[in-house]
Amino acid sequence: MSKIHINGTDITIIKHNEQDYICLTDMVSNIEDGSKLIERWINNKTTVDFWGVWEGMFNPNFKTPEFRGIRENVGSGNYFLSIKKWVEQTNAIGVYSKAGRTGGGTWAQVDIAFEFCTYISPEFKLLLITEFKNFKQRETRGLDQVWDFRRFLTKANYRIQTDAIQDVLIPLRNLPKKMEGVIYAEEAELLNKVVFNKTAKEWNTENPDLVQKGHNIRDYGTTHQLILIANLEPLNAELIRNKISQYDRLLTLKQAAVEQVKSLLKSKAIQDTLIDSPHIDKYKHIDIKNVDSEKQTPDLNQFNKNLKRLVNVPSPKKDKEPPKDGELF
Secondary structure (H helix, E strand, O other): OEEEEOOOOEEEEEOOOOOEEEEHHHHHHOOHHHHHHHHHHHOOHHHHHHHHHHHHHHHHOHHHHHHHHHHHOOOOOOOOOHHHHHHHHHHHOEEEEEEEOOOOOOEEHHHHHHHHHHHHHHHHHHHHHHHHHHHHHHHOHHHHHHHHHHHHHHHHHHHHHHHHHHHHHHHHHOOOOHHOOOOOOOHHHHHHHHHHHOOHHHHHHHOOHHOOOOOOHHHOHHHHOOOOOHHHHHHHHHHHHOOOOOHHHHHHHHHHHHHHHHHHHOOOOOOOOOOOOOOOOOOOOHHOOOOOOOOOOOOOOOHHHHHHHHOOOOOOOOOOOOOOOOOOO
16 A cells, blocks of 8 residues: 555545556545535446446456446436446446545556546646655655665654663653653653754644644654664764753764765665655646656755754853753653
8 A cells, every 4th residue: 555645635546356446435535525525426327438448448248238338327317326236237347436534545557547636636647646656756766665764764763762762861851651651752852853953842833734644854864864764873872861952962963964964875875865754745837737756755955054064053151151952842
């Protein structure tokens, strides 16, 4: 199961009968009365004609006589066609519906799903086709798997950092038990500030809709940013165990991040490829005429500039003490 993202809508793609099927229910999830839109499309004679042609080409077990009977009745005032009725009567394979929270909804093979997009809007159809092409290119090169692996590493290495926090910072700060979570959050924010130039709290404020969907700042990191986090977590853990202050750790981590980005940009290995998060909605505010279907990832020059600016944090004045642990955020 994979997802593509168009205009703030997450659209699921699955393998079914060894072909790609797209969730029509996801497509209309942000459209008022979206389920009724699907029903109207199903009960359109043009839709049934298209289905019939598709099934005739790709389904050797399609029941043509039953299809003709449905075609004669669809569109009339007293006849209602459902996906279930269509599949049961014609033995169709191009569309199907399934109940339940996991994998539930109305699904269509990609050719049929693109045809449904025409019913929504020509712009939506072009955006879906373009993003689907990008998805297949990433799939062919294994890039989505690379991103998923990098995201996994950040979660795996997080334990190294939390162990150091538990062993060193919690006893040092001597906070009440119910306040210990604050220390873990501060250290996570330390890395977010280094890598994303903002804290998760700031990102959440800027993206309330994504937060409601259960997403967080790291879900939208590039592979290079995820590599940085995975590498900086054990480094931060070691600095914590050496009782380096939070402010000095911030400076050290920033410098390490810049050097690592330089190395990543030189690398030609697929595991170091710069890849967008699959959660990123690339087409939210674009001119549809200027869609570049070949462009896989953004230029990270601005990201690198931000990192370099971060490294050049001025040293604290001699008459002013650096912030103590817990005072940075």
